[in-house]
Amino acid sequence: MARIAKVVTDIALDRAFDYEIPEAMRGRLVEGHRVRVPFGRKEVLGFVVGVAEESDVPGLRPIAGVVGEGPLVPPALLRLARWISDYYMDPIERCLKTVLPEAVRREDFGPRRRRVARLARGAPAPGRRLTAGQEGALLALGAHGAIALADARERGVSPSSLQSLEKLGLVVIADEEEERDPFAGAAFARSEPLALNGEQGAALEMVVAQVGSPQPRPVLLQGVTGSGKTEVYLQAIAACLASGRGAIVLVPEISLTPQSVERFKSRFAAAGVGVAVLHSGLSAGERRDEWHRIRSGRARVVVGARSAVFAPVSPLGLIVVDEEHEPSYKQAEAPRYHARDVAIVRGHFESAGVLLGSATPSLESLHNAARGKYLLARLTGRIDSRALPPVRVIDMRQEAARHRGPVALSDRLVRAIGERLERKEQTILFLNRRGHSSALVCVKCGFVVQCPDCSIALTYHRRPEQMLCHLCGYSAPAPRACPECGDTRIRYAGTGTEKVEEAVARIFPAARVVRMDSDTMTRRRAYEEAFAAFRSGRVDILVGTQMIAKGLDFPNVTLVGVINADLALHLPDFRASERVFQLLTQVAGRAGRGEAPGAVFVQSFTPHHPAVQFAKSHDVDGFADQEMECRRQLGYPPFGRAILVAFRGEEQKAVVAASEEVGEALRARLPEGAVLGGPCPAPIPKIQRQHRYQVFIRGSSMKPLARVVRDAIVALRARRGVSVAIDVDPVFLL
Ligand code: ADP
Numbered sequence: 128m129a130r131i132a133k134v135v136t137d138i139a140l141d142r143a144f145d146y147e148i149p150e151a152m153r154g155r156l157v158e159g160h161r162v163r164v165p166f167g168r169k170e171v172l173g174f175v176v177g178v179a180e181e182s183d184v185p186g187l188r189p190i191a192g193v194v195g196e197g198p199l200v201p202p203a204l205l206r207l208a209r210w211i212s213d214y215y216m217d218p219i220e221r222c223l224k225t226v227l228p229e230a231v232r233r234e235d236f237g238p239r240r241r242r243v244a245r246l247a248r249g250a251p252a253p254g255r256r257l258t259a260g261q262e263g264a265l266l267a268l269g270a271h272g273a274i275a276l277a278d279a280r281e282r283g284v285s286p287s288s289l290q291s292l293e294k295l296g297l298v299v300i301a302d303e304e305e306e307r308d309p310f311a312g313a314a315f316a317r318s319e320p321l322a323l324n325g326e327q328g329a330a331l332e333m334v335v336a337q338v339g340s341p342q343p344r345p346v347l348l349q350g351v352t353g354s355g356k357t358e359v360y361l362q363a364i365a366a367c368l369a370s371g372r373g374a375i376v377l378v379p380e381i382s383l384t385p386q387s388v389e390r391f392k393s394r395f396a397a398a399g400v401g402v403a404v405l406h407s408g409l410s411a412g413e414r415r416d417e418w419h420r421i422r423s424g425r426a427r428v429v430v431g432a433r434s435a436v437f438a439p440v441s442p443l444g445l446i447v448v449d450e451e452h453e454p455s456y457k458q459a460e461a462p463r464y465h466a467r468d469v470a471i472v473r474g475h476f477e478s479a480g481v482l483l484g485s486a487t488p489s490l491e492s493l494h495n496a497a498r499g500k501y502l503l504a505r506l507t508g509r510i511d512s513r514a515l516p517p518v519r520v521i522d523m524r525q526e527a528a529r530h531r532g533p534v535a536l537s538d539r540l541v542r543a544i545g546e547r548l549e550r551k552e553q554t555i556l557f558l559n560r561r562g563h564s565s566a567l568v569c570v571k572c573g574f575v576v577q578c579p580d581c582s583i584a585l586t587y588h589r590r591p592e593q594m595l596c597h598l599c600g601y602s603a604p605a606p607r608a609c610p611e612c613g614d615t616r617i618r619y620a621g622t623g624t625e626k627v628e629e630a631v632a633r634i635f636p637a638a639r640v641v642r643m644d645s646d647t648m649t650r651r652r653a654y655e656e657a658f659a660a661f662r663s664g665r666v667d668i669l670v671g672t673q674m675i676a677k678g679l680d681f682p683n684v685t686l687v688g689v690i691n692a693d694l695a696l697h698l699p700d701f702r703a704s705e706r707v708f709q710l711l712t713q714v715a716g717r718a719g720r721g722e723a724p725g726a727v728f729v730q731s732f733t734p735h736h737p738a739v740q741f742a743k744s745h746d747v748d749g750f751a752d753q754e755m756e757c758r759r760q761l762g763y764p765p766f767g768r769a770i771l772v773a774f775r776g777e778e779q780k781a782v783v784a785a786s787e788e789v790g791e792a793l794r795a796r797l798p799e800g801a802v803l804g805g806p807c808p809a810p811i812p813k814i815q816r817q818h819r820y821q822v823f824i825r826g827s828s829m830k831p832l833a834r835v836v837r838d839a840i841v842a843l844r845a846r847r848g849v850s851v852a853i854d855v856d857p858v859f860l861l
């Protein structure tokens with residue numbers, strides 16, 4: 128029987144410590160158990176991450192106590208944390224933290240009881256005048272129903288006025304097992320399963336067969352926007368629930384909108400199945416409550432962004448990854464896991480089905496489908512056979528020649544917007560760059576105002592007027608004259624959403640325009656309000672960034688304009704074309720969702736680029752074929768695997784030295800057929816005063832690459848002020 132427990136504590140980073148399992152606990156203690164252990168002179172909480180017969184360490188101290196009945200962390204999640212630690216080369220402690228929300232890790236086992244204030248029932252009218260604070264508290268209680276004392280201040284209520292109200296008999300304060308439901312109060316009309324069309328039915332059958340299989344294979348569901356993928360998800364989840372297991376739905380954070388959540392809530396919550404929603408806006412307490420609701424089985428469907436892949440659903444029957452191609456599934460900080468890939472691994476560990484859905488699947492997933500690792504289901508038509516909108520590409524070089532200089536809106540796009548205004552239809556203008564102008568350029572000497580701390584130009588913002596660094600947030604007043612030569616002729620080069628809004632307002636002074644980007648949408652409410660205004664027809668034209676590109680369904684939108692298709696095309700990233708194609712396809716899918724047919728105008732300086740041309744003809748397969756061929760020839764993913772090692776530090780010399788040391792170590796043991804890129808400066812060589820260098824290694828399979836990178840990093844001399852990051856299957860290359 129195991130005598131030794133390996134325990135990771137919250138205070139000691141990066142490693143597990145051995146403890147002796149006291150006689151009475153032997154055989155009972157398993158991994159995932161929450162324990163109290165002596166640590167230095169204190170006692171701290173920790174997790175058992177493994178048990179063993181022997182330890183090399185003499186004189187072990189015993190575990191002081193076990194918290195809770197069974198293991199808090201489902202063993203499957205521990206296994207997943209270990210896999211992430213191993214595959215993404217990150218310490219197990221940090222991976223455990225990733226798998227377990229902070230708020231859950233730092234508490235004792237069991238639901239927390241909280242002091243909660245409520246209005247007393249049938250309370251008498253107060254015998255004396257209340258203070259302003261007390262009146263405010265009563266109003267807040269009226270609005271919220273109940274307030275936990277711990278949250279009172281956050282709600283603008285002082286705990287002492289609640290207590291004084293309790294003495295007056297107006298308020299009751301009691302211990303309650305409070306559970307915060309972020310959607311509490313919202314009612315959901317029950318939705319019934321729709322009768323599926325033939326392709327949907329075949330896709331569902333395929334998924335359900337996998338969910339029921341002991342060794343399920345992931346299914347890739349490729350379906351154009353509006354082809355009814357979500358309905359397939361819903362019915363697959365229903366089948367999974369019927370077999371007694373729970374499901375997780377991953378969506379990109381940006382599309383975790385109330386509208387999309389509502390579809391899951393009204394299918395399941397309204398039928399009595401608990402649905403938990405996990406997004407970045409939750410408070411620590413809400414996150415913790417949702418976690419326990421899932422862990423205890425009270426919520427069996429989980430909808431959430433990236434980290435919801437770690438939801439403690441058990442037993443797990445299905446993971447759906449919607450928009451599986453989205454780069455936001457990759458975590459930018461360590462551990463740099465990809466939630467889609469983690470979903471595949473988790474599905475494998477727990478014999479759960481995995482359903483990946485997209486209109487424009489990643490080349491990685493298409494490749495896996497082509498070699499039989501995934502099954503492929505397709506939805507080729509839109510529901511009700513509505514046509515995909517025609518896409519017109521506008522050559523902005525000709526436009527600039529005609530206007531003797533660059534313009535934000537081409538004549539044809541302007542004409543099309545005018546027609547929509549006349550017909551009382553709506554327009555969306557999309558541009559993935561906020562601010563007014565992407566650079567201020569001196570006409571005389573060519574000087575460009577740069578960020579002092581980053582190697583990029585500052586963006587000009589007009590309201591309020593300032594120069595802003597989009598990487599680090601540095602801001603400075605806009606210069607009236609060139610800081611270099613003093614000339615006052617300054618050119619506002621490059622177009623941002625603010626400039627588009629300005630141009631639209633100038634050309635169509637009567638149009639009602641709303642701009643949505645991270646400058647105007649600083650509050651979550653603002654976002655919902657803007658959409659509500661657009662939906663209700665109080666807005667004619669919506670100008671916005673990325674945030675308007677996804678998942679929105681507005682029947683009265685008959686025109687979508689892409690202001691600059693080339694923005695991301697020339698980034699030094701081998702996935703640049705793929706991203707642009709996906710984005711154009713995605714944006715084009717926003718038009719013509721209703722009765723009236725839609726049109727899409729794409730403005731481009733490289734109108735013949737394949738990403739633009741294939742998007743024009745809605746040819747997902749054509750694009751994939753040609754892009755696959757490029758990748759194959761270059762040995763880039765999905766045909767090869769890659770690891771990026773990134774070096775950062777304020778002192779350039781030290782950063783260069785570290786990168787060269789690793790570069791040499793890698794070159795010395797380069798696996799056969801592997802290719803080494805760098806060391807060299809990163810595409811953006813400096814951000815926030817940190818110099819950035821990198822080494823990029825790729826080869827035909829991951830294992831040998833991982834081995835040499837691991838060895839090279841272990842051998843690296845520590846240098847003060849230089850951080851080294853390993854990125855396995857990198858997605859962000861800038
Ligand atoms: P996708 O997720 O592929 O973009 P959706 O699932 O949102 O597509 O479907 C688009 C629209 O078609 C939705 O309004 C949905 O309710 C409707 N729909 C989906 N499947 C069917 C069906 N079998 N019969 C009728 N309407 C459907």
Ligand code: ZN
Nearest residue numbers: 578581596599
């Ligand atoms: Zn900066």
